[in-house]
Each structure stands twice: as structure tokens, then as C-alpha cells.
Amino acid sequence: MPIFNDTEHFYSVLVPFFNMLKDDPGIGPKIFSSGLVVQFIYSDPQAIITIDCPNKVIIQGEIDLKPTVSMSMSAKTAHKFWLGKLSIVIALTKREVIAKGPLPALMKLLPLIKDSYGMYAEYLKKIGMEDKITNWD
Amino acid sequence: MALPEYFQFQDRTKVIYGQGTLSSVGEEAKLAGGAKALIVTDKIISKLGYAETVANSLRDAGIEVVMTYDDVPQDSSATMIQTLYEDVKKLGGADICVAIGGGSVLDTTKMVNLLLSEGGDLLDDHQGAYLQEKPLNPMVAIPTTAGTGSEVTFAAVIKDTEQHQKISFISPFFAPNTAILDPDVTLSMPPGITAGTGMDALTHAIEALHSATSEPVSDALALGAIRMINEFLPVAVKDGKNVEARGQMLIASTIAGIAFTNSMVGVVHAIAHSIGGIAGVPHGLANSLMLPWCMEFNLEYCTDKYAQSAYAMGVIPTGDPAADAETGIAKVRELISKTGLPTRLRDVGVTEEQFEDIAMTTMGDGSLFTNPRTVEDHIEIIELLKKAF
Numbered sequence A: 001m002p003i004f005n006d007t008e009h010f011y012s013v014l015v016p017f018f019n020m021l022k023d024d025p026g027i028g029p030k031i032f033s034s035g036l037v038v039q040f041i042y043s044d045p046q047a048i049i050t051i052d053c054p055n056k057v058i059i060q061g062e063i064d065l066k067p068t069v070s071m072s073m074s075a076k077t078a079h080k081f082w083l084g085k086l087s088i089v090i091a092l093t094k095r096e097v098i099a100k101g102p103l104p105a106l107m108k109l110l111p112l113i114k115d116s117y118g119m120y121a122e123y124l125k126k127i128g129m130e131d132k133i134t135n136w137d
Numbered sequence B: 001m002a003l004p005e006y007f008q009f010q011d012r013t014k015v016i017y018g019q020g021t022l023s024s025v026g027e028e029a030k031l032a033g034g035a036k037a038l039i040v041t042d043k044i045i046s047k048l049g050y051a052e053t054v055a056n057s058l059r060d061a062g063i064e065v066v067m068t069y070d071d072v073p074q075d076s077s078a079t080m081i082q083t084l085y086e087d088v089k090k091l092g093g094a095d096i097c098v099a100i101g102g103g104s105v106l107d108t109t110k111m112v113n114l115l116l117s118e119g120g121d122l123l124d125d126h127q128g129a130y131l132q133e134k135p136l137n138p139m140v141a142i143p144t145t146a147g148t149g150s151e152v153t154f155a156a157v158i159k160d161t162e163q164h165q166k167i168s169f170i171s172p173f174f175a176p177n178t179a180i181l182d183p184d185v186t187l188s189m190p191p192g193i194t195a196g197t198g199m200d201a202l203t204h205a206i207e208a209l210h211s212a213t214s215e216p217v218s219d220a221l222a223l224g225a226i227r228m229i230n231e232f233l234p235v236a237v238k239d240g241k242n243v244e245a246r247g248q249m250l251i252a253s254t255i256a257g258i259a260f261t262n263s264m265v266g267v268v269h270a271i272a273h274s275i276g277g278i279a280g281v282p283h284g285l286a287n288s289l290m291l292p293w294c295m296e297f298n299l300e301y302c303t304d305k306y307a308q309s310a311y312a313m314g315v316i317p318t319g320d321p322a323a324d325a326e327t328g329i330a331k332v333r334e335l336i337s338k339t340g341l342p343t344r345l346r347d348v349g350v351t352e353e354q355f356e357d358i359a360m361t362t363m364g365d366g367s368l369f370t371n372p373r374t375v376e377d378h379i380e381i382i383e384l385l386k387k388a389f
Helices: A007-023 A028-032 A075-082 A088-093 A103-114 A117-126 B021-031 B043-047 B050-060 B078-090 B103-118 B122-126 B191-210 B216-238 B243-263 B267-279 B283-301 B303-312 B321-339 B352-362 B366-370 B378-388
Strands: A037-043 A047-052 A057-060 A069-074 A097-100 B014-017 B036-040 B064-069 B096-101 B139-143 B155-160 B165-170 B178-181
Touching (some): A069 A075, A088 A097, B014 B243, B036 B050, B050 B064, B078 B103, B103 B122, B191 B216, B191 B243, B191 B321, B216 B243, B216 B303, B216 B321, B267 B283, B267 B352, B267 B378, B283 B303, B352 B378
Parallel strands (some): B036 B096
Antiparallel strands (some): B155 B165
């Protein structure tokens, strides 16, 4: 069983989660203060989610705006990433994650995102996807 | 030592060592498949006649020398690299690059080779990690210092002149096809540069060893390099014409390069990159200034690794690895002292007013990700800077 059935399912899980991060008083302001436009490009299923920090919005799908940094990965890798089960260094060397753009900007952002790992597992429980917290292989 | 759950190790470079091997560059370039060469170097190496030796060797092998660029500064900028690429392109391009010089020359050449192979804009199209999908044009690297390891590494570091920070580019395809280690070309290196670059090599080895992504192959290489550097760096500093010491240091530097390009580095490099970008301190010297303090910072998190490092530096095991690890840090300080390098940030022009900026920039350096101890915030970096001041 795949983690996400299709693009629509993926968006229905991840976009509300991104918005949850945006609205979290401990995480949202820190991420937005980076001033970056960070784009996540997913495959299997294909999807694009962009965090537009200057405008404080989460955007689903293609956009005209050029991202400061983009991170490409499969949806399964993204799932592991948000669960905090992915070593980003190893994922980069294995090309499971492809990071394009100024690395210093990305490196400043990743520790902020780290705070949200626990939130993703809790969120999955809330939306009835508890089985996907450990069963993602 | 426990095995990591997963690791990968690779070395993409043919390494050739020997006195006089510089003149084999033409044949090696031909073997690598080049027909039109760009030679990249700096003014000092050019003045010493080595660039001319390279050009003659290439021509003897039937390779056209499109251009010899001999104006690489201590820290190349993206603009300089882009301009060089455009200039070479106007001359019909080059299908092989030959670099002879220190780390900046080698890293500059890697980036020019990237542009000559794939085109585009260096910052807009190629910034990132592990972006490249296929091999680039061949490159031959001839290091004239013993420290950078760039002749075998997957990385290139250039300066962002607007942000005053170093930018790293990483891909296994940046590693040169061939590295020629000729100790003769390092004989004229002055003691200060010998010491600084040698400490860069030691830092590569120690950081490879303590890295959060270290693995058994790179550990073995790192320990070998530490042993060689501890023995031969003081000799090379004291007696620059000692070919044995020069050769040992060149090889140790290459070994340390292979180690750290696989297992990565840590907080020492993260801070050194920032000190270099903001205060203009040469990279090897910046590493040397921060190394013992950062080892103390990491000590509890990699005690066994530092004990291993201590044994490689001649410390006799006492049965107490923690005590041995501390003795190892003292040995590092002793080695720095033997090289005659400055030991305080204040002695190299770093000011306390720069601490905040250095610390904030350090927090964005990718090397922090593989430090054995998580750096929680920039205040911890400021504390380290205060200690080293």
C-alpha cells in the first residue's frame, strides 16, 4: 500500500500540515523570518508545495515565482523527512533529496523545520493515518 | 567502534606520486581524453615556471593549450569564474582543464570545468548539493601546497563577495580525474604557508574521524594521515627542501582529502569558512586557530575517536580513553606550537565586533550538519570564538 494514493491525496495530507506549521507560533514566525521562497518538488505522486516566506503563504502547485531554494524528493522520502527518519546528509549523497540553490540559506532553514518532526506524527494520528508512522517501507 | 547502519565510500581520482611527475601531465591529460586544454594557476606558480612546464608537456602530447590563466586570487568569486568561462568560450572552449596551484586554484578550476562542461550561470544553475547527474569534462590537478586535498575531493569552495561568506559546491563529479603529486613543486613553499596548509590537512583528518557520518574506510585513512602529518609537518616547516617530508605531507594531504570528502567535516570548518569570509583569514590558519577549542567542545561526544587520534599522534594508551583523548588535544596544541603558527584570533586581525557576524554565518554552514555534537545556537559559536580570541 503506498503512503499516498495520488497527487490529490498527497496535497490533502501535506498542505494542511504545512499550514499547521505556518500557524504554529513557535515555528511559523521563525520560518517566515528567513525571507526565503522554498519549493518542495515531489514525485510518485507528482506535487509541488512552496513556502513563500515574504508573503507568508503556502502555495500548492506550479507557480511563476522563482524559488530561492528547491528540494526535490519522492513523496515517500518526504514522508520520512517529516517524520524525522531521514538523514539529510545521507539523502543528499544518495540523491534521494536534490537541493538546488544557496546551501547556507537551506542550512539555516533545516534546524527550524526539525522542530516540526514530532508534529507530523501527531498530525497523522489525528487524520487517521497512524499506520503510516511506522509502516512506510 | 560500532559500525554505521549504512555508508558509501568512493574515490574517483587516479593518484600519481613521484619527483618529476609534473612533466607527465601531457600524457595523463591525453589518457583522460583531452584535446584542447585550459591551464589555471596563480602568479607565483607562473613565475616559478611550472605553468610553462605544464604547457610544454601538454603540447608535446599533442594537446592544444587554449589559454593559460594565471591570475587566480586567494579566494575566487563567482563573477571571476563566470568571466573566465566566457573568455575561454570565446576562444572555442576547452575539453580538459589542468590546475596547478593551491586550493583556490584547484577549486576555481573545478567550477570553470563545470561551466565548460554544462554551460549556464554558476550561481543560478549550479548552486546546491549533488546536483550533477553525469561526469564533467576531464580535469587534472597538480597541488602545489599540501593541505587542501582538493585534488581528490568532491567539493569546491568559492567566496560570495556580496554576502562575505564562502559558498560550497558539492558533487562527486567535481573530483579531478587525475591528481599528480610531485613534491618538487612544493619545495619553494614558505614555512608559514607550509604550516597553515599542513594544519588544514590535519583538520581534514580529525574532522573526518569525528564526523557524524564517519565510516570505517575513511576512519582508517584519517588515522593514517594524522600519523604522517604529526611526524612530517614540523620537518617540512623547518626544512622546506626536505623532499621526504614534502612528499609525505603531499600524500597525507591527499589521504585526508579522500577521507573527509566521504565522511564530511564539522564545526571547525564551519567556523573557519566564516572567519575566512568575514575576516579574510587564510583557510588553513583559521582551521588551526579553531581546531583545539572545537575538539574540546566535541570531546564528550566522540571521546573514542579523539583517543584514536591521540594514539596516531604517538600517545601511549593508558587504559582511560577519555584521558587519552584529552592528551591528544594537548598534542594538537603542541604540534601547532611546533609549526610557529599564531594561536589566537586576535593575532590574525579578527576583532570581537566580528563575532556576531561570524557566528550567524557559521550557523548556515553545511559542515555543522555532520559535527558530532549538535550546535544548538550561535551563542555556542560565540563562546568558542571568545576562547580562541
